[in-house]
Amino acid sequence: MTKYVLRETALSLLTRIGEQGGFSHVLLDREINKQQLSRQDGGLLTEIVYGTLQRRDLIDYQIQPFIAKQKKIKPWVRWLLYMSIYQMTYLERVPDHAIIHEAVEISKKQGHKGISSLVNGVLRNVQRKGLQSTEAIENPVERLAIETSHPMWLVSRWVDQYGMDVTKEMCEANNHHLPMSVRVQRLRISRQEAMNQLLEDGFAVEESPFSNQGIIVTKGHILKHSLFMDGKVTVQDQSSMLVAEMMDLERGMHVLDACSAPGGKTTHIAEKIEDVGTVTAYDLHAKKAKLVSKKAEELQLTSITAAQADSRKLQDLHEEETFDRLLMDAPCSGLGVLRGKPDIKYHKKEEDIFSLREIQDDLLAHVAPLLKKGGKLIYSTCTVDRHENEEAVKHFLASHPDYEVDPSFFDELPETLKGSIGESAYGLQIFPQEWDTDGFFLVRLIRKG
Structure with missing residues (x-):
């Protein structure tokens, strides 16, 4: 693939993700496979798309002096400017003149002479004069939001929950590659x-x-x-591996994974019970439940049975006190995985956190009776919001006196994680900056005998 076609492809993906709400990781994987891109071309395409998404708000702020007089700029033109400036600023291997030339050629092909003149003018101005500094932004929270390209509501929320220092480190980590x-x-x-x-x-x-x-x-x-x-x-991300590690699993157990797709944790559970016993896995969507079955087949695991079901109705399918272990990896805002899915931060709204929490509460309440007395339940999410994590656990325990946080949970954590800044009475919050992982939350509860 020529560099011109590659950048044209990047622009198409960015416009679809940014304007139509497409999922970056899904569209990128599909395009790389469809075009059968080499490792090098796939890497560059990923770098341009993810990097531009990660820095969108900062670049938008920085180029305002150069586009302020423009009454209206078409979305694809704006994304072309964003991705070109991202490359000029963050990618050292490609000379500025080549980036500008290809951006102008793309704008000629997709637009008209006026658009190509605008693109050429803005990029050459940036090259000559440099980008606008953020120093003039007086509000420190607003400055951090723009410098790290996170929505203001999200940064304000994190500052309220964790303080400025942790929030700054988290926002900065979200703009770096996840190993x-x-x-x-x-x-x-x-x-x-x-x-x-x-x-x-x-x-x-x-x-x-x-x-x-x-x-x-x-x-x-x-x-x-x-x-x-x-x-x-x-x-599988390291933080996600921690779930099965902390379930206190033994050979031959009967385990329920109530929200199982795409199957990483499900298959890990099966490995921990030595593929002897049963792992009953459900997902709300039949297509996703099939992904779990496919993953089990790929890893040659036979103890897993995956099916479609709403986990709020599992009492219709199973007797109470059926399972030795129960995993509730709850649907959440996904704010812990912004490094791999940067578009989430632009598509989520604050009210989503509250509507998701209602679902989390419902799911926990409906699956809780299925666990045997003395059995253990892991609640986990891939978010970093206290409302979905600690507060959800606190709410569940207040309404379910037969459950408590397993006293041995914290003692059994890997040595690396003990004494973490995210440890509380209601579980462990893993921040992406601490161990170069996704942001993640988990706690182990026990049903009193």
């Missing part, structure tokens, strides 16, 4: 065997401190490696 991590299928290969193979093949890898099945891949394209192709490793 790839994988989990070995422990019934088929050991972590050391997998690491040895990867090292022999030129990868740079290290052990995850979160899971004895986890490997952090700092160099190498794991998705093309035979270990991944053969289902001996699967991609």
Whole structure:
């Protein structure tokens, strides 16, 4: 793929994501597979799309002096300016003149002479005069929101919950690449065997401190490696691996995964029970439940049964006190995974947090009777908002006196995580800046016998 076509593709993706609400990771993966892009071209396309999305609000602020006189700029032209300035500012390998030339050529092809003149003029002005500084913004919260391209409501909310320092670190971390991590299928290969193979093949890898099945891949394209192709490793963020690690699982247990797609945690549970026992997995959407079955098949796990169901109605399908362990990985705002899905921060609204919390409360209340007395329930989310996390747990415990936070939960955390800034009486909040992972929350509850 020529660099011109690649940038044209990036513009098309950015416009669809930014204006039509498409999911960045889905559209990118689809395009890379459809075009059968090389690793290098796929990497550059991903860098331009993700980088531009991550820095959108900052770039918009910085170029205002150059576009202020324009009455209306078409959305695709605005995205073309954003992605061009992102490349000029953050990508050192490509010379400015090549970026400007290709942006002008794209604008000629997709627009008219007036648009290409505008694009050329703005980019050359930026090249000569530099970008507008944020120093003039007096409100520190507003300045942080613009400098890190997070919506003002979100930054204000985090500052209220965690203070300025933690929020600043979190916002800055969200604009940096998330290292790839994988989990070995422990019934088929050991972590050391997998690491040895990867090292022999030129990868740079290290052990995850979160899971004895986890490997952090700092160099190498794991998705093309035979270990991944053969289902001996699967991609999973380290924070997500912590769920099965903290479920206190044993061989032969009966486990319910109430919101299971796409199946990373489900399959990890099956591995922890040595594929002996049962893992009953549900998802609200049939298509997503099929993804769980597919993942189980890829990893050669037979203890998993996945089906479509609304987990608020599982009492129609199962007797009370059926399961030894229960996972409620609740649908949430996803504000902990902005590094891999930067578009979330522009599409979410504050009211979404409150409507999702109602669903979280309902789900917990409806699945709680299915756990045996003495059984353990993990509640987890991939968000960093207290309303969806600690406050949801607090609310559940207030209305379910037969449940409590498992006293041994904090003692059994990996040594790395003990004493974390996100530890509270109601669980562990993992921030993305702490261990270079997704933002994540989890707690283990126990049903009193």
